[in-house]
Amino acid sequence: MALGVAVVGVLGTLLSALLTQRASDRSRRYELEQAERQRLEDLAAQRHETVKEQRRAAYVMLNKAARQYQTALTDHLHVLLRGEDRQDARAQLDEARSVHRDCYAEAQLIVPDPVLDLAGRVNKSLNATYGMIKRLDNGTPRPGDSLDAVQASADASWDLLRQVRHRMRSDLGVVDAE
Numbered sequence: 001m002a003l004g005v006a007v008v009g010v011l012g013t014l015l016s017a018l019l020t021q022r023a024s025d026r027s028r029r030y031e032l033e034q035a036e037r038q039r040l041e042d043l044a045a046q047r048h049e050t051v052k053e054q055r056r057a058a059y060v061m062l063n064k065a066a067r068q069y070q071t072a073l074t075d076h077l078h079v080l081l082r083g084e085d086r087q088d089a090r091a092q093l094d095e096a097r098s099v100h101r102d103c104y105a106e107a108q109l110i111v112p113d114p115v116l117d118l119a120g121r122v123n124k125s126l127n128a129t130y131g132m133i134k135r136l137d138n139g140t141p142r143p144g145d146s147l148d149a150v151q152a153s154a155d156a157s158w159d160l161l162r163q164v165r166h167r168m169r170s171d172l173g174v175v176d177a178e
Contacts, residue, residue, distance in 0.1 A: 058110045059168040065096070065103040066122055070157050072096035073129050076137070077150050086137060097130060115171055118164045125160050129153040
């Protein structure tokens, strides 16, 4: 009997150590899983912030380039209306168009479809105005090309620019979405 009690005591001591070790291992494994889960959440949040910053930068550049392109178009229109020398206006217009094209190409890879769709409408409008101005400047107008048509197209582009800017700001959370 004493031997049985001794065996049970030794087994209890060994089993107690084993159970304590298993509980400690489970606790350590749970802590490691929690730490890994937190690390993955932090990494996802960092990626989200990086994407948001890239999108914000693309929006800033696209807005700036589109406004400069629109301004160069308007300036060139005024040069045509006044009959002034067009050389500087041509160079500024071509430079603004080139910068806008590059910014729009970058935006196509970064911005979400709702913003990109509206930015595409802006791009199309600006390029249509550009085409009319260039044809008028070169003395090769198409039917419907006129300085009044350029002015109307430019006015429509300004409205589209306001819309795309509002959409970009909404996407960034700067203003309430409609």
